[in-house]
Amino acid sequence: MLVTTREMLLDAQENHYAVGAFNVESLEFVMAVIKAAEEQNSPVIMQTTPSTVKYAGLDYFVGLVYAAAENADVPVALHLDHGSDFDLCMNAMHAGYTSVMIDGSHDTFEDNIRKTEAVARVGASIGIPVEAELGKVGGKEDDGPDAGQGNPFTDPDEAEEFVRHTGCTSLAVGVGTAHGVYHGTPHIEQDILKAIRERVDVPLVLHGTSGVPDDQVAEAIRNGVCKVNYATELRQVYMKGFMDYMGKNPDVFDPKKPAVDGMANICAIVKSHMDNLGSTGRA
Numbered sequence: 039m040l041v042t043t044r045e046m047l048l049d050a051q052e053n054h055y056a057v058g059a060f061n062v063e064s065l066e067f068v069m070a071v072i073k074a075a076e077e078q079n080s081p082v083i084m085q086t087t088p089s090t091v092k093y094a095g096l097d098y099f100v101g102l103v104y105a106a107a108e109n110a111d112v113p114v115a116l117h118l119d120h121g122s123d124f125d126l127c128m129n130a131m132h133a134g135y136t137s138v139m140i141d142g143s144h145d146t147f148e149d150n151i152r153k154t155e156a157v158a159r160v161g162a163s164i165g166i167p168v169e170a171e172l173g174k175v176g177g178k179e180d181d182g183p184d185a186g187q188g189n190p191f192t193d194p195d196e197a198e199e200f201v202r203h204t205g206c207t208s209l210a211v212g213v214g215t216a217h218g219v220y221h222g223t224p225h226i227e228q229d230i231l232k233a234i235r236e237r238v239d240v241p242l243v244l245h246g247t248s249g250v251p252d253d254q255v256a257e258a259i260r261n262g263v264c265k266v267n268y269a270t271e272l273r274q275v276y277m278k279g280f281m282d283y284m285g286k287n288p289d290v291f292d293p294k295k296p297a298v299d300g301m302a303n304i305c306a307i308v309k310s311h312m313d314n315l316g317s318t319g320r321a
């Protein structure tokens with residue numbers, strides 16, 4: 039069934055687990071992620087970045103995820119990841135997305151507040167939850183701007199002020215994670231996370247989680263994280279399954295054949311994340 043992320047994340051917050059938000063790139067990703075969610079009896083968020091939206095358009099993803107949700111017994115939300123501006127967020131809500139993110143983290147604190155408040159006001163009026171970001175997740179999200187230099191961590195006092203002024207319903211925080219592929223082991227600043235949690239009521243969101251050790255993620259959930267994003271890993275394991283198959287069967291020209299191995303890899307990794315997030319059995 040299709041739901042918004044609001045009730046999903048509030049249940050996660052109340053019961054101390056997190057819902058995985060998995061970036062989907064194509065029909066195959068949607069099929070693999072919904073299969074994992076059903077097998078684990080877990081709520082699930084499927085999300086798309088602006089570059090994925092640019093590739094195929096909002097309507098295709100609405101069609102794919104609605105079809106998946108309609109036939110599934112688990113709660114499914116469709117979320118716009120890293121919405122770059124007001125118009126894209128409005129287009130996504132209008133197209134049928136049940137959750138959006140407005141990412142003003144590359145702007146000044148004041149501009150981020152203004153940008154987020156505008157989207158959150160529309161979201162509140164039509165019942166669509168709005169995630170915002172304060173502080174910086176390192177690395178480079180998709181074809182978005184590089185996080186660049188400077189202190190990337192979310193300031194707990196600013197977080198309190200930000201949530202109060204904007205009305206965002208969840209908050210992505212900068213606590214040491216980065217988008218893309220890690221070189222070396224990442225380290226989540228759990229103390230900063232705890233300090234933010236003490237000042238902010240809304241569910242907290244962890245970005246850039248591909249490659250973060252499971253025990254660190256589990257600790258972050260104990261410290262208030264309710265939504266955990268995975269993108270890079272899904273792309274990596276899908277392509278590995280696909281390419282390995284083609285390496286062994288270079289004459290195959292039916293694209294469905296290597297896709298089966300790619301989907302099996304996504305399904306396995308999503309199921310394992312659901313177990314670690316504690317969302318297994320929570321549907």
Ligand SMILES: [Zn+2]
Pocket residue numbers: 120175179217245246267
């Ligand atoms: Zn992100």
